[in-house]
Amino acid sequence: MNSSVSTKERILTAAEVLFAQRGFDGGSLRQLTAAAGVNLAAVNYHFGSKDRLVEEVFRRRLDALNAQRLAALAKVAGRPDTTLEDVLAAFIRPALELSSDGSGSLFMRVLARAFAEHDDNLRQFLSENYGHVMRQFTAEFARLLPQLSKEELYWRIDLVTGALTHAMSGFGMIQRKSDVPERIHREQTAAHLIRFSAAGLSHP
Amino acid sequence: MNSSVSTKERILTAAEVLFAQRGFDGGSLRQLTAAAGVNLAAVNYHFGSKDRLVEEVFRRRLDALNAQRLAALAKVAGRPDTTLEDVLAAFIRPALELSSDGSGSLFMRVLARAFAEHDDNLRQFLSENYGHVMRQFTAEFARLLPQLSKEELYWRIDLVTGALTHAMSGFGMIQRKSDVPERIHREQTAAHLIRFSAAGLSHP
DNA sequence: CGTATGCTCAAACGATCGTTTGATTCCAGC
DNA sequence: GCTGGAATCAAACGATCGTTTGAGCATACG
Incomplete structure (x- = not known):
């Protein structure tokens, strides 16, 4: 009874769900493979190790997220009539819209959770792969807020990130209990x- | 070579450090008891189980935190000349000042981490034990912001909480790399x- | 002095973890 | 039809987990 999707993708999808619910340490490969309907050894065969699987879970979603962010930013960056809200929308909306494909909202909890864990390896991974995105947004914020010092700007962007992360991590949970359509809530x-x-x- | 502090407190202190670094699942009782210089069985003897130890780690700090918050709020609540900044200071400052006793900054990472994990048991524990604190703050915010609807106010308080949680979780890490005195940075x-x-x- | 009580200790328990192995099945290419 | 590499499978590996056990030690009380 092979499904039409590949074993690799079934593992990745099940991993998002499991890691969002139990965390990276709490979710075991046996729970994961059982939920995905694949053999236990499939994870090590296709990904090499559990750690590399975690990395792939992030890469698959974050590549799409940051591409959307940059695309949205490119539409407004540098233009004379661009508002602060425009840039913030380019930064915030793609993060929340990750939930539009079903299991995406679970991934947001995974990401927010990992971000809060301040795992040094993960932070280095994020900085290396997606640091340029934050740099571009920071530059555009600086253009629209010339009265702020560099240090002051960094502080405030960090607080925005905190509010966004918090909202993302609570998104899936509030959504579960509410009867408001996901799109509206988003x-x-x-x-x-x-x-x-x-x-x-x-x-x- | 018994130290002057009790075994129970040595465990609690070591637990904050370990859980902040490795998380609740990642930090084992063997690592914990080795760091604390106590026997492995001491945790189960004094606390019953690892879960109850985690609960005690939270309770010890959060009792003090919320007592400070309520004391600070009582000084300004209901007065005609109270500003929004006064209430926010009563909410924010005690959380950041937890770091003044050394291992407190590590606990802030523990708390922020646990909060982001959205563990249902923990959230219920927090709601049952400290929900009245949030209710009092919300009431005072509502008094100072009469133009906001209840729903709007809940939204914004939640975003403030997110920014605070994020700042708390990053506090210990930024502090490690900086040469700015902790008091100033706080x-x-x-x-x-x-x-x-x-x-x-x-x-x- | 005898003993009861609170605590610490080394050792072991069963369970579960991530990973590896070797056989088996599947399917494309000659 | 045969062959070879990719994929899947059940089973087992060693390690580590939280917890329990029972003996040993200390101190306080009769």
């Missing part, structure tokens, strides 16, 4: 985040 | 958080 979250962050960033 | 963090949050909370 829009509300994005709108609140953007307005809150714009006010926090631009205050004198 | 003041800067608090000042940025309060101003950022006040702007985000009070925007129209």
Whole structure:
């Protein structure tokens, strides 16, 4: 009874769900392979180790996320009529829209969780692979907020990231208990985040 | 070579350090008891189980934190000349000042990590034991921000919590690499958080 | 002095972990 | 139809986990 999707992708999808629920240490390969309907040894065969599987889980989603962020930023960056809200939307909306493909909302919890764990290896991985995205956003924020010192700007962007991370990590959970359609809830979250962050960033 | 501090407290202190570094699942009782210089069985003897030890780690710090928060809030709540920044300071400063006793900054990472993990048991524990604190703060915020709807206020307080949690979780790490005295760094963090949050909370 | 109580200790328990192995099945290419 | 590499499988490996056990030690009380 082979399904149409490959074993590798079934593992990746099941990994997102399991890691979001139990964490990276808490979710075992036996639980994972049982949920995915594949053999236990398949993880080590296709990915080499559990750690490399975790890395692939991140890479698959983050590549798409940061590509969307950069594409959205490119549409508004450098233009004279661009507002702070435009740049914040480019930064925030793709992160929340990851949930549009079903298991994406679970991945957001995985990411937020890993981010909060401050694992040094993960941070280095994120910095190496996606640091240039943050650099581009920071440059555009600096252009729109010339009155802020570099240090002040870094501080405020970090607080925006914190609010976004927190909202992402709670997204899947609130969603579960609510009967509001996911799309609407996502829009509300994005709108609140953007307005809150714009006010926090631009205050004198 | 018995130290002057009790075995129970040595375990609790070592637990904060270990759990902050490795997480609750990643840190084992053998690593913990080795670092604390006590026997492996001491944890189960004094606390019953690893889970109850984790609970005690939280309770010891959070009792003090929320007592400080409520004391600070009581000084300003209900008064006609109280500002939004005053209430935010009562909410934020005790959380950051937990670091003043050395291993406290590690506990902040533990707490932020656990909070991000959205463990259902932990959330229930926090809600049952410290929910009244959040309720009092929410009431005072509502008094100072009468133009906001209840729903709008909940949203914004949640974003403030996210920014605070994020700042707390990064506190220990940034501190390690910096040569700025901890007290100064804490003041800067608090000042940025309060101003950022006040702007985000009070925007129209 | 005898003994009860609180605590510490080395050792072992069963369970579960990530990983490896070697046989087996599958399927494309000659 | 045969062959060879890719993929899957059950089974086992050694390591580590949280927890339990029972003997040993200390101190306080009758």
